[in-house]
Amino acid sequence: MEGSAKRPRTRIQSEKRDVILDAALDIFSANGFRGSTVDQIAEAAGMSKPNLLYYFRGKEDIHESLIKQLLDTWLAPLREMDEQGDPMTEIRSYIRRKLEMARDFPRESRLFANEILQGAPRTMPILEEELKPLVDEKAAVIRDWSRAGRIAKVDPWHLIFSIWATTQHYADFDVQVRTVLGPDRGGDGRFEDAARFLEQLYLDGLRVRN
Amino acid sequence: MEGSAKRPRTRIQSEKRDVILDAALDIFSANGFRGSTVDQIAEAAGMSKPNLLYYFRGKEDIHESLIKQLLDTWLAPLREMDEQGDPMTEIRSYIRRKLEMARDFPRESRLFANEILQGAPRTMPILEEELKPLVDEKAAVIRDWSRAGRIAKVDPWHLIFSIWATTQHYADFDVQVRTVLGPDRGGDGRFEDAARFLEQLYLDGLRVRN
DNA sequence: CTAACGTTTGTCCATTCGGTCAAATTTCAA
DNA sequence: TTGAAATTTGACCGAATGGACAAACGTTAG
Known part of the structure; x- marks a missing residue:
């Protein structure tokens, strides 16, 4: 019953989230939301798509965080x-x-x-x-x-x-x-x-x- | 050998192209190029997608005309x-x-x-x-x-x-x-x-x- | 060492999208 | 009226896309 503590806990989670957000900023700002694909962001972040989706619930989630x-x-x-x-x-x-x-x-x-x-x-x-x-x-x-x-x-x-x-x-x-x-x-x-x-x-x- | 005379010829072609371009302006300006679908434009123009594609070669063609x-x-x-x-x-x-x-x-x-x-x-x-x-x-x-x-x-x-x-x-x-x-x-x-x-x-x- | 937990990925799926095609329907000049 | 040309559409296709999942791999506390 500890509410919704969704913040990163481990060192890796914290780092990877930052890498993803930076990559997503590249992609979203250049192509718009609908013009950007999760694959593009994942590649820019240097990881596979499923790996990226391990850190964020989905495309909207990334955008909202940004x-x-x-x-x-x-x-x-x-x-x-x-x-x-x-x-x-x-x-x-x-x-x-x-x-x-x-x-x-x-x-x-x-x-x-x-x-x-x-x-x-x-x-x-x-x-x-x-x-x-x-x-x-x-x-x-x-x-x-x-x-x-x-x-x-x-x-x-x-x-x-x-x-x-x-x-x-x-x-x-x-x-x-x-x-x-x-x-x-x-x-x-x-x-x-x-x-x-x-x-x-x-x-x-x-x-x-x- | 009359070059590439692509301008509308019949009355219907001229009218429909205008209707399509107006609808496309609605959709493209509101959603961006990649955020817009040909189906959306066709619906806004009051016709079926294949019908729209009878008047324009494709999505890029419409955008270029606009x-x-x-x-x-x-x-x-x-x-x-x-x-x-x-x-x-x-x-x-x-x-x-x-x-x-x-x-x-x-x-x-x-x-x-x-x-x-x-x-x-x-x-x-x-x-x-x-x-x-x-x-x-x-x-x-x-x-x-x-x-x-x-x-x-x-x-x-x-x-x-x-x-x-x-x-x-x-x-x-x-x-x-x-x-x-x-x-x-x-x-x-x-x-x-x-x-x-x-x-x-x-x-x-x-x-x-x- | 090893079990538990965190991390990573290959594979797969349903949906959406741009575009094609042949068949059906409408228009219009002769 | 009629037939050829113009117009319209339902059905379909391949590629792209967001996302799911289970299996594999790494890490680390005990």
């Missing part, structure tokens, strides 16, 4: 936005952190994008219970900054959306971005260029006009 | 951006048109997003041959505006990316947007709110600073 693990990391930058800090500094830091995540964790971004694009069939509850409250809270903070005249008067929700969109774009639409920029401008420097552009756009776009 | 048909519509707003016009007016119009497309043609946006997310396996040639040249051309226009001091000095490519990202976000991440905004703010008015926010952001963000 999504749950993802959202904490994903929302961290927004959580860090500090009501007590300087508004422009806080917003600039938020943009920079989100852009760094697009650069350093593109797989996570694409996994999430895939899920939302398909109508969030497996993620809707988390959006309502975790994402919405957090955004509401931070939107209120931005609204207060706005009312206090510390940044321009803008719609906080759409400001947040625009920051999500512009930063995640570099992960989700990476192929397009690199194709359009070409070999020269599309190298590693594209993230610095993007950072410069976005900083300027939001710095001037949110500055209080006199 | 993508080709899509890109013309999709790039039209950027094509309309006029070098001779007033820079701020042109950019504002471009943003408005892109946002209207996100509102009126969300299926097209999601179809495209799905394709790019998966690494554009079926679209890469079109990106290189159609999209890149067009963006290069318009980026040069914006760069000239920028150099002439008619808008702020910004990276033209990343400006275009940010406009794509912010506008398409309302189609591609619609579920998330509506969930976060909630029933009140997430109604039909969300596009007007977005338009107001984006106009202000880019108006001030691109204004020449003195």
Whole structure:
């Protein structure tokens, strides 16, 4: 009667679960849920399919674990936005952190994008219970900054959306971005260029006009 | 020896192809390529699978037709951006048109997003041959505006990316947007709110600073 | 050493999916 | 009206896929 203690117990279980989740992130983010096969994941994880299914109940189980693990990391930058800090500094830091995540964790971004694009069939509850409250809270903070005249008067929700969109774009639409920029401008420097552009756009776009 | 004249000939062929493409747009945009089945498309189109395959060679063929048909519509707003016009007016119009497309043609946006997310396996040639040249051309226009001091000095490519990202976000991440905004703010008015926010952001963000 | 437990895999199964085919039905020009 | 061409469909096929299972293999505590 010890509830449902499903966490890994042995050393091997813990290690193998991590290997599987990493492999699954590769596959799911590149092919979407339905476009990915358990065989692909197993091969990427360096084990047989039945072996993989020894550690996870099934394909959905793996995906669910990934999504749950993802959202904490994903929302961290927004959580860090500090009501007590300087508004422009806080917003600039938020943009920079989100852009760094697009650069350093593109797989996570694409996994999430895939899920939302398909109508969030497996993620809707988390959006309502975790994402919405957090955004509401931070939107209120931005609204207060706005009312206090510390940044321009803008719609906080759409400001947040625009920051999500512009930063995640570099992960989700990476192929397009690199194709359009070409070999020269599309190298590693594209993230610095993007950072410069976005900083300027939001710095001037949110500055209080006199 | 009349080449490969594959266009529909009879009235029925023309009509049925349209019906199929519309149904396929529903299914593909909602489930992605691999997540969609020919049976689903056939049912949505109100016909049997073999009947559908009488009009198209196969699943890939339908998808290819959709993508080709899509890109013309999709790039039209950027094509309309006029070098001779007033820079701020042109950019504002471009943003408005892109946002209207996100509102009126969300299926097209999601179809495209799905394709790019998966690494554009079926679209890469079109990106290189159609999209890149067009963006290069318009980026040069914006760069000239920028150099002439008619808008702020910004990276033209990343400006275009940010406009794509912010506008398409309302189609591609619609579920998330509506969930976060909630029933009140997430109604039909969300596009007007977005338009107001984006106009202000880019108006001030691109204004020449003195 | 060895029994018990944890781990791994070959094999198999039911279902789904993209696609084929021949036969049946409908359309339409002469 | 009529017959040839266009259209539609039920039945079927091979491959892919998610998953089950029992047997085999490893590990380790006593």
